[in-house]
Amino acid sequence: MKVLTLLIVLIFVFIGCKNSKDENNNKLSESYNDISQEHPGKKLMEAYCYACHDVTKTEDNRIAPPMIAIKRRYISTGTSKKTFINDMQRWLKNPNEKDAKMFGAVKRFGVMQKLLYPEDVIEQIADYMFDNAIEEPEWFDAHYKQMRGNMKRYQ
Template sequence: MKTFIPLFLLVFLVGCQDSKKSSYAVGSNNQEEHPGKVLMERQCYVCHSPSANHEQRLAPPMIAVKKHYVAANTTKEEFAEDIQNWFDNQTEDNARMYGAVRRFGVMPKLIIAKEDLNQISDYIFDNDIEQPEWFEEHYNKEIRKGFLMRNGKKI
């Protein structure tokens, strides 16, 4: 019996170390955050912060980016390709967020590993993105004015 207990503990500990976490959740002690969320918060929120007020922000919030790039029929692969295309060719002619370019200029060229950008795109596409308190009212006002574009077309 004495040899059974240490053997059981050894199997239990080894089994726990080999288990892999297969899903991501916010605020759960048993699961990790999605790596794309962590990367987005670290690399994108510097300028695209959901907590910046409307007047003092450096760039549009990430929810605005999502709303300009994701339509009802957009696939995750198309979204990832569009984001990669923007990072590869950040010019005024390649922009989809014309109001943001007018207000903030073209986003400065950043070097983000393709794998990291894919993780960020994956997270943005599949999840609700935090938005500033003022965003919904602003977004609806821009739609009414006819200023918002998605995929090169007014929405």
């Protein structure tokens, strides 16, 4: 009887440990998939855009607005992903003061230089920006609220 009880206990322990290992392996596998399937637009944005639109710069040491500012200015209620991507394509092909949507940024930093990025690179960056949270500098939220209070509505 004692042997049977011990055998049953060992079977439950073995099954419990096996299920626990499977759950841990599944969690590790899911984490790996999240990392390995990172949106290519994020890496492209970091490589192509952060040279000027870096989130680690202080407000006073910037040479261009952060990417979150661009996203917030270009995407409003009703903006489709296609419209956003087209707006990014159009701006990067021909940045000029007349077509600028970020008047304060142009006033402060000037019009950005024309960059000859492939259309598919811009599309992937814009696709990532549209669907994902963009990293914000620590100072950005307070700055955004202040500027929104001072901004005329052009929409």
